[in-house]
Amino acid sequence: MAAPTALTVNYTRIQTLTSYFQHCRRSKRWINLKTVNRRSPFCQSLKRHVATVVSGTELARQIHKEVQSDIAKLVAQGNRRPHLSVILVGDDHASHTYVRNKTRTASLLGMSSSTIFRPSSVSQEEMLELIYKFNKDRSISGLLVQLPLPAHINERAICNAVAPEKDVDGFHIVNIGKLCLDQRCMVPATAAAVWEIIRRTGIETVGKNVLVVGRSKNVGMPIAMLLHSDRNHERPGGDATVIMAHRCTPLPRLKELASLADVVIAAAGVPHLITADMVKEGAAIIDVGINRMQDPVTGKLRLVGDVDFEAVKEKAGFITPVPGGVGPMTIAMVMKNTVTAAKNAPTY
Amino acid sequence: MAAPTALTVNYTRIQTLTSYFQHCRRSKRWINLKTVNRRSPFCQSLKRHVATVVSGTELARQIHKEVQSDIAKLVAQGNRRPHLSVILVGDDHASHTYVRNKTRTASLLGMSSSTIFRPSSVSQEEMLELIYKFNKDRSISGLLVQLPLPAHINERAICNAVAPEKDVDGFHIVNIGKLCLDQRCMVPATAAAVWEIIRRTGIETVGKNVLVVGRSKNVGMPIAMLLHSDRNHERPGGDATVIMAHRCTPLPRLKELASLADVVIAAAGVPHLITADMVKEGAAIIDVGINRMQDPVTGKLRLVGDVDFEAVKEKAGFITPVPGGVGPMTIAMVMKNTVTAAKNAPTY
Numbered sequence: 195m196a197a198p199t200a201l202t203v204n205y206t207r208i209q210t211l212t213s214y215f216q217h218c219r220r221s222k223r224w225i226n227l228k229t230v231n232r233r234s235p236f237c238q239s240l241k242r243h244v245a246t247v248v249s250g251t252e253l254a255r256q257i258h259k260e261v262q263s264d265i266a267k268l269v270a271q272g273n274r275r276p277h278l279s280v281i282l283v284g285d286d287h288a289s290h291t292y293v294r295n296k297t298r299t300a301s302l303l304g305m306s307s308s309t310i311f312r313p314s315s316v317s318q319e320e321m322l323e324l325i326y327k328f329n330k331d332r333s334i335s336g337l338l339v340q341l342p343l344p345a346h347i348n349e350r351a352i353c354n355a356v357a358p359e360k361d362v363d364g365f366h367i368v369n370i371g372k373l374c375l376d377q378r379c380m381v382p383a384t385a386a387a388v389w390e391i392i393r394r395t396g397i398e399t400v401g402k403n404v405l406v407v408g409r410s411k412n413v414g415m416p417i418a419m420l421l422h423s424d425r426n427h428e429r430p431g432g433d434a435t436v437i438m439a440h441r442c443t444p445l446p447r448l449k450e451l452a453s454l455a456d457v458v459i460a461a462a463g464v465p466h467l468i469t470a471d472m473v474k475e476g477a478a479i480i481d482v483g484i485n486r487m488q489d490p491v492t493g494k495l496r497l498v499g500d501v502d503f504e505a506v507k508e509k510a511g512f513i514t515p516v517p518g519g520v521g522p523m524t525i526a527m528v529m530k531n532t533v534t535a536a537k538n539a540p541t542y
Numbered sequence: 543m544a545a546p547t548a549l550t551v552n553y554t555r556i557q558t559l560t561s562y563f564q565h566c567r568r569s570k571r572w573i574n575l576k577t578v579n580r581r582s583p584f585c586q587s588l589k590r591h592v593a594t595v596v597s598g599t600e601l602a603r604q605i606h607k608e609v610q611s612d613i614a615k616l617v618a619q620g621n622r623r624p625h626l627s628v629i630l631v632g633d634d635h636a637s638h639t640y641v642r643n644k645t646r647t648a649s650l651l652g653m654s655s656s657t658i659f660r661p662s663s664v665s666q667e668e669m670l671e672l673i674y675k676f677n678k679d680r681s682i683s684g685l686l687v688q689l690p691l692p693a694h695i696n697e698r699a700i701c702n703a704v705a706p707e708k709d710v711d712g713f714h715i716v717n718i719g720k721l722c723l724d725q726r727c728m729v730p731a732t733a734a735a736v737w738e739i740i741r742r743t744g745i746e747t748v749g750k751n752v753l754v755v756g757r758s759k760n761v762g763m764p765i766a767m768l769l770h771s772d773r774n775h776e777r778p779g780g781d782a783t784v785i786m787a788h789r790c791t792p793l794p795r796l797k798e799l800a801s802l803a804d805v806v807i808a809a810a811g812v813p814h815l816i817t818a819d820m821v822k823e824g825a826a827i828i829d830v831g832i833n834r835m836q837d838p839v840t841g842k843l844r845l846v847g848d849v850d851f852e853a854v855k856e857k858a859g860f861i862t863p864v865p866g867g868v869g870p871m872t873i874a875m876v877m878k879n880t881v882t883a884a885k886n887a888p889t890y
Contacts, residue, residue, distance in 0.1 A: 371716060438770045442782075
């Protein structure tokens, strides 16, 4: 570019000045874009901020395509068709719904599956025998036991009985140990779902403050583990500064920490825990909560998350809905884990 | 108490007023205790705030007494004398010092011990054979492999080879898994040391903000695991809101989070990382850092922690020194773990 003269300097200045202004056809006025955010809310030509709603259903479809393609390749290469076996104890309505969703999705993707039902009165020994049988069965790629189990059964003993290489839920003590050591392993599906939502949406985590609300061993703890660890390790992590909050965190402190968080992951099981006043403007809000609430008007039961969705979406940068957010992604990650187990299975 | 009359009310008021004042013999003045902190720093009769320096050496002595008593009881009951075996590879000066401290302390407490030296050229197979031999040796209660190991040896494979019930370092994948699931297990010694310092000093953690700086799998991660988990679980936790910071946490954000922390645990390996401007007044500062610095004046090598001790002690409520803080406690917890292993060993 030639050396600036008085004329070019003024011309550039005019160009810059005019680029600050946009003509609004509706109000027939020029709007100064630099002051747009300070303008009166009555000015209708302003674009109101609304978060990007991240569709878990859409992301899950992407993952389904990948899984379908992997399965087709495996079968074409002469391998067994991947098979997911689910053990379901008792009559809990929610558990039956979750299992039905998993096996239906498995079929859609070209996987075979089976559900083995047992009454709530089943003994721990019967369950262990069943698990040992399935461990040895080479036609079964992935095995999961739908939780929760009846009180008389030791859940830990059951989770540790599933062969680690078939443990698509990632709850075996060796898989938990590997997860916490950043080694390659079966990552628990909900945590893996949150990870994929963050990655595929392009949400930054390196050096960011990430608040995880909820410390359950199946969800909150694995999420914290994934997000704080080193991105250069065998099982890459998010390199985020992770804040682990839970039911012993006083509410004022939770609000204070939430106001500093770039990403909030709510996995507490408390409806409307995360409100608009708590979150930082532009933050990413991942709602893992699944709460069944009775609608005060219609009397119907509906699913809500831990986040006050309508209010928070006016402030956040990204938000996941409930339903249609983490839920479908969790199922997709169970499918991914089953295919991984099938790929790693011995071929003899 | 009788209903207050004008006379009793005034008398109570005078009592209350006079209790606010203390006569200072030095300056021959009455000091209003309510305004003491707002007084001029030139007033020498003011007590300057200095943190309680928590002596790890003293706390370790308490633990040594407990261990000595446990060993005496075990032996009196006709059990084998607890025995700690340490495998030491190579010539690293610091490793040799640590191992010498451990075996010397073991002797002091009535435990037998042995150190097995191998050159840095030892192969992984030789090490595994040695570990398997010691696993089967009933006279050995606890077995530890001093880290770090030479680069050609897979540390993870070595840690997983030690029998979990003899793993006094708590690094076996099953012990890490149990730690992360709040189950009873061998807790890694440094994390156990930090826990004991906090408990025995009476530092509150329930509902408090605890900043852990450093995320190593041997130190930072286990500390975070112990402090955030539920105090009612099989392996009780601290119920604290834990913030996991590390080398990817930008310094301004570290300072911001440190200013909110009631407890700061520095395990980063960076001298003078934690400075007085960062910490909250009255916070508890646990310095896990071990850094060898050359004194600019004398040219001698000396040990410093991650905390700017002299400056921070003017502001903190509690502080651990380096040396003489976490170090002696770590050795004491290795001794505790060895006795636990001896108590749990099969007697056949």
